[in-house]
Amino acid sequence: MLTEGIDYQEKNASTVVWAAVKMLLAIAVKHDYDIVLIDIATFFLYGDLDEEVYMEFPVRWAENGRSPPEFVWLLKKGVYGWPAASNGAQKKLKSVLTADKRFKQLTSDDCIFTSANSSSDGYCSTGSHVDDLFTIGDAKGIRLLTETLEKEFKIKTIADPTSITGVQLARNREKKWAKLHLTDYTEKMLEDEQMLNSHPVGVPIDAGTAKAVMLLPQDDHSPESIKLFQGLLGKLMWLCCRTRPDLTYVVNLFSRFVRCASMKHYNYLRDRPLRYLNGTRD
Numbered sequence: 575m576l577t578e579g580i581d582y583q584e585k586n587a588s589t590v591v592w593a594a595v596k597m598l599l600a601i602a603v604k605h606d607y608d609i610v611l612i613d614i615a616t617f618f619l620y621g622d623l624d625e626e627v628y629m630e631f632p633v634r635w636a637e638n639g640r641s642p643p644e645f646v647w648l649l650k651k652g653v654y655g656w657p658a659a660s661n662g663a664q665k666k667l668k669s670v671l672t673a674d675k676r677f678k679q680l681t682s683d684d685c686i687f688t689s690a691n692s693s694s695d696g697y698c699s700t701g702s703h704v705d706d707l708f709t710i711g712d713a714k715g716i717r718l719l720t721e722t723l724e725k726e727f728k729i730k731t732i733a734d735p736t737s738i739t740g741v742q743l744a745r746n747r748e749k750k751w752a753k754l755h756l757t758d759y760t761e762k763m764l765e766d767e768q769m770l771n772s773h774p775v776g777v778p779i780d781a782g783t784a785k786a787v788m789l790l791p792q793d794d795h796s797p798e799s800i801k802l803f804q805g806l807l808g809k810l811m812w813l814c815c816r817t818r819p820d821l822t823y824v825v826n827l828f829s830r831f832v833r834c835a836s837m838k839h840y841n842y843l844r845d846r847p848l849r850y851l852n853g854t855r856d
Contacts, residue, residue, distance in 0.1 A: 621662020
């Protein structure tokens with residue numbers, strides 16, 4: 575059970591997905607499995623409908639006389655823009671993978687599918703994130719997965735991917751290690767904030783800075799200062815949620831001022847946390 579213990583009521587979907595990715599990656603490193611990223615083209619269009627769904631004709635069709643204005647379409651499959659399209663596509667994925675019982679869905683995380691008969695079919699586990707499948711396994715197990723998917727979907731496979739949904743992946747199979755990181759994202763953020771040449775520090779915040787931030791007046795803000803502050807804080811939140819839990823205290827502290835941030839708040843957020851990141855980019 576790869577993500578047993580995760581409270582789905584408290585954790586958002588993104589956190590759950592990354593818990594699964596990290597666990598699959600750890601298993602791949604420990605057992606020296608291959609890593610493959612599988613993309614399903616036009617994924618939302620594969621979903622079967624459980625009810626009758628109608629949609630209006632596109633405006634451009636009605637305007638050129640290709641359909642009477644009072645006509646509507648009866649959909650036969652899911653379509654982009656339909657609120658339940660992602661759910662329908664996921665149900666289709668489950669039915670395809672479990673049809674012949676060679677893959678099973680985990681009870682602890684219904685986005686994870688693993689080979690049911692690893693002794694005869696090889697080993698393979700895959701985690702779905704929208705239309706991307708982060709997959710680990712031996713050659714036989716991965717081949718079984720791709721052949722199963724190709725029965726219904728048009729797929730694209732990337733062996734030994736260097737990024738997973740925007741997060742970089744580095745791996746050394748000889749030394750048996752791998753890591754997820756956001757070096758390029760961090761460097762771009764430092765460049766945007768003109769902090770690439772800043773002097774690095776050892777911790778993202780200290781007690782004196784935290785106290786000074788808490789004592790700042792909260793009535794000196796402007797639309798410009800709030801926009802700058804929220805933009806930078808959002809970037810730090812992305813880092814924190816993906817690969818940098820060491821920024822959790824910084825994000826939590828500065829989030830208190832997200833609606834009243836002055837330029838002083840912004841400068842404090844820009845200073846020590848970014849100098850810390852400058853010394854720990856990778």
